[in-house]
Amino acid sequence: MGDCALIKHAPPPAKYGGRHTVTLIPGDGIGPELLTHVRELFRFCCVPVDFEIVSIDSKSTSDDDMNNAITAIRRNGVALKGNIETNHNLPPSHISRNNILRTSLDLYANVIHCQTLPGVRTRHRDVDIIIIRENTEGEYSSLEHENVPGVVECLKIITRKKSLRIAEYAFNAARQNGRRRVTAVHKANIMKLGDGLFLQCCKEVAAGYPEITFDSMIVDNTTMQLVSKPQQFDVMVMPNLYGSVISNVCAGLVGGPGLVPGANYGKDYAVFETATRNTGKSIANKNIANPTATLLASCLMLDHLRLHGYASMIRKAILATVSETRLHTADLGGQGTTSEVVQSVMREIESKGPRTSEQI
């Protein structure tokens, strides 16, 4: 499980003697406790990263908090975050904080790599899918109005520019990672103009990558294929909403929300979080949440900062721990606790012996 679909661009410059500063947004639910474990682990491994904590959660009501968070991420260039809960009973003026972050920073590509992990029992074997989801437009444009009482219109916006951009990202990522096939997921038989445009852009970009096979599939058929034969998929690219559906289906196929990390990339910024973006309110502060997804997300972040040595060291330890059935947390059918998993990761790293700075 190596680099996950990165467009290689220069990471933000390290400041203060080779140490990076990363914005940390604990969020709600299980976010704070899991990100505390990340800090603990990084301290243990002497990772040259300092965290600047910005508390944006469902309790922050003013726009200032949001603006400060965005400024902090702009300054540092990289963030690691938990999910911020959206109270969907509040009026429409209260837009999802997570959404605002993504659109303000133009984090246009949501990249999720779903892989069957050894030691995790699932119904399907040998799943290895990279999902690239357009992250800033589509159905998430937050443009709704009620012209006539009782009749609401919600606008889904698809633009040529953003569709080309995400298609380019997908094909480039496929090429860089030696992947053979890109599948565009759409519903162009019904949304002829919107998804039709998206599909058209994908076809245009595909022409520039002759070594990669390009095909397309309608979203409902895709979900059906995923639950019967997920091994047929390689790289998938799609607009925002279908991305939400497909990434959650794939995460479920490989073992659930506690295992899969996710990354949001923009031209200048990158924000790392879990793939399925759950708050996990019901299991918060009980020491039962699965930290794997968050820990793996921090490894993706380290890779982004070009700290590959630390990233692979920690990743190897996490995968070794996940394959230990007796340490499985409740979501994997076990009774292990969060801290047991983190302790095991640290023990795993320690057992590999001390490293010099040349080795890292």
Added chain:
Amino acid sequence: MICLKRSAPSRHLWKEGLISSICTLVSRVVGAMKSQASHPRTFSRGLQTVTLIPGDGIGPEISTAVMKIFEAAKAPIQWEERNVTAIKGPGGKWMIPTEAKDSMDKSKIGLKGPLKTPIAAGHPSMNLLLRKTFDLYANVRPCVSIEGYKTPYTDVDLVTIRENTEGEYSGIEHVIVDGVVQSIKLITEEASQRIAEYAFEYARNNQRASVTAVHKANIMRMSDGLFLRKCREVAENFKDIKFTEMYLDTVCLNMVQDPTQFDVLVMPNLYGDILSDLCAGLIGGLGVTPSGNIGANGVAIFESVHGTAPDIAGKDLANPTALLLSAVMMLRHMGLHGQAKKIETACFDTIRDKKVLTKDLGGNSKCSEFTGEICRRVQDME
């Protein structure tokens, strides 16, 4: 109302009439309580007319299979075959042929095979025309694991109820400027109320314990928010049914890990499209999934949702299970539970036995052989 109650198979025909009458009585009582009534029908022991639309591709052969099985089961159904190829009406508008419409208006019940979507015929898809003509507002898909047709998922027993007239499929799209397209998702109070009411009534009539509204109101606050509000309001009148709400992505995540936690799901058009196909995939695909469309004025059209399979059309290779199970769903809707149970059992037993199966089910028998086997079992049950 569709009754999918698994009643004990009636061994004597007179019991069938009694059960049928009781169901009629129950439906009358329940019907009187409903604000939006699908009017209760009198199902006498005489023949009930059903409009049959064989469809294209493998449509005709699977329709013939279903008719044969119904004959073997001595089901009191009289089929009226109709074609629904679009014709241009007096105003220049595309519509279904008058004979088809009249037949449906009279019989109120339809069974439909797969229809091919014309590419350059100039008229919209036939399914869309049927939907608009009869205001088929609810698409109901019960997904139950078939014993004998193994998939990675067992014990699936859920129902997806999808709003079928508005939402993301309103077909309203504009090019704002070159390179910027806007698609409009329409959610109305009326349609949301109607589908929510149908879902709760369905749950009550079919002894289902809970209804879950699937939405994305965290992102689409106004539209899905309205849908959710209406569901909550309707839930107030159905306190005997448990009502929950869940985000679409959470449903997808949980569905592929543990589908047994779901019962009845109600949702707007697009989510319904995706989820109903996802659930069909869990039990084995569109070749074994029944589907029913409920319309205003008591009209109901049951259909197989797979494609026309032109490559195997006319070769006696098709699998009639989907259409047959939809016809069973139709029988239950009409109150003929005994017949429904008999035919369904024969079909499931045949699949479980694995001796005579069509190619897509893993065997190498012909469609006619598969049909014959089911007919034989049905007759043995007499």
